[in-house]
Amino acid sequence: MSNTHPQTIDCTGLYQRAESDRIAPSLYYDPALFEAELENIFYKTWIWVAHESELPNPGDFRTTTIGRQPVIVVRDRSGQVRVLQNRCRHRGATVCEKQKGNAKGFTCPYHSWSYALDGTLRALPYGDGYEGVVDKSELPLASLRVGIYNGLIFASFNQNVEPLxxxxxxxxxxxxxxxxxGAGYPVKTNGEHKFKFKGNWKIQLENTTDLYxxxxxxxxWLKSIDEETEKIITSFMTSDQAFCRALGNGHSLAVxxxxxxxxxxxxxxxxxxxFKPLIxxxxxxxxxxxxRRIVRSLLGVGFNLNLFPNLALSMAFFRVLRPISAEETExxxxxxxxxxxxxxxxxxxLRIHEHFQGPFGFGSPDDxxxxxxxxxGSYAGPDLPILVNRGLNRETTAPNGEKTAHSTDETGMREAYAKWREMMAAAESGAAGEKA
Structure with missing residues (x-):
């Protein structure tokens, strides 16, 4: 039984709307294509869901959403991180509505079916009505596949997904x-804020390695900071050591x-x-x-790293995207x-973060x-392609296949769309095979 969205999506020809150096504007607003993306990207590959620092103890959890599907990320009694579908196996109600916390288990508020931290069904009320009908061992909260790398927790509905x-x-x-x-200390999450914008998720995906x-x-924002910091931040425009690089599998880097x-x-x-007073x-x-180590780390690292399809490690913070509809993203x-x-x-x-990324900061509203x-603008001239061709004339390819260009070039965008095209084409090929 599939854990993905049950709707069958016709992917015929959708992937052809993204070429190597340009994309069709309809990639931003076509609702049919959006549904296909949920099914064939967000429900098929690894999606970032949490950081281990959010779950230091058994019973610690946070809830999140992959595509439209709510999930619970939880550390069970044995210390193992699990990602469970946030849906009671009885009538489908969510079993947890809190954003984060610590729990001994999860109980459905509708009929009080209760589940352990590992998802097993522990009890259901008035069990005599289920004698000979229900085997509790067969009705756990559905589990996703989980992978962890350097504190980053990923999950996938696809049990056959490639190793993380x-x-x-x-x-x-x-x-x-x-x-x-972390300057010698472990990195931890230190609060977050979220907002929605009226636009497609791929617009934000493009932005992380778009230094142009x-x-x-x-x-x-540049006018609000001191001259010394401005020179440090904007040096990439003229530096021959700054660059943009395609890392494969849709991932990209901007130094x-x-x-x-x-x-x-x-x-x-x-x-x-x-930083003299702090020093x-x-x-x-x-x-x-x-x-020196602590102060040098205050601005984070000197690069943005884009992990396809939903996470950016951006200098000193995580930026996480969630597609809501073709024209809205969280x-x-x-x-x-x-x-x-x-x-x-x-x-x-935190003050540095708030100055740019915070809800009253300078950077996020402008972005x-x-x-x-x-x-x-994508609705104007639907036959006019959106260009992602900057830097094609100076892009180099290493023996391992990684492509590198100037820091302001669109190499990262091309890498993301290459992966997008690969996954959407695979879906079309699979659908054609099933029909045959």
Whole structure:
């Protein structure tokens, strides 16, 4: 029995709307194509659902949604992370509505069927009505396949999905580098906010490694920061060390600040003047080496990493997308901190996060406005393609197949659409085989 959305989607010809250097505007608004994406991408591959720091103890859980399907991410009594469909096996009600917490199990509020943390059906009231009818062992909460890499928890409805290590492939070394921003402490989530924008999920997917837009869209943010920080952030426009790279399987990378790519490698450059008061605070409790490591990590790492299809590791935070409809997407911005690290440094990280990504920050509203204008504009000239061809003239291919171009080029977008096209074409091929 399939755990995916039961609707049968005709994928014929849909994947042909995305070419190697351009896409059809209908990719942003066609409801039939959106349904096919849910079925053949979000219900078929690995989707990021949580970070291990959110589930430190047995019974800790958080709820989330994959496509339209609600799930529970929970650490069971044995310490194993499980991802369960948030749907009672009796009449289909959700068994948990809290965003996060700690529980001994989950009980349906409709008829009180109760489930253990591992999903097994523990009890149902007035059981005499089910004698000879129901075997509790056959009715657990449905489980998804789970994979974890460096604290990132992924899940898939597809029990035959490729191993997570294979799926992440060339992105793994960059995930490892991203997690070094704990400055010797484990990385932890440190609060989040979410918002919706009136636009297709792929518009946001494109944005994470699109550095071309940064000095244009984020002028207001650049005016709000000191000159020293502005020079550090915008150096990618002229640096020959900054680049964009396709990592395979739809994943991509944009390096903004090469000097902060590996935070274990300290070039000895002076610490930013803006952090002088914090440096003085930290110096009373930490060694000079530890202070440098902590302060250098405040801006996160020097790159954005896009993990197809729903997670961005963006310098110092997680950006998570959830497709709601062809024309609406939910975004979660998850702040990061040092688990066990100095609170004054974690507060500074949070202030930096709020300044750009927060609900009253400068960056997120400007991004959302740009995304919505792309959505509205896509209706003008439906036969005019949307271009993702910047940098084709200077893109190089390494022996391992990874393509690299200038930091402002659209190599990352082309990689995402190559994976999109592969998955949608596979769905069409599979459907054709079934009909034959």
């Amino acid at each position: 290590d294979d799926f992440l492939g060339g992105a793994k070394p960059w995930i490892d580098l991203f997690m070094k921003q 837009h940064f000095p244009v869209v984020h002028k207001s 903004l600040m090469p000097e902060l790519v590996d935070l274990d490698q300290d070039d000895g450059a002076p610490l930013p003047e803006r 003085e605070q930290l110096s009373s409790k930490h060694s000079p080496e530890a202070v 975004i979660r911005h998850v702040a990061l901190g040092m688990d066990g690290g100095p609170e004054e440094a974690n507060r500074e990280r 959302a406005e740009a995304w919505e204008r792309v959505q509205r």
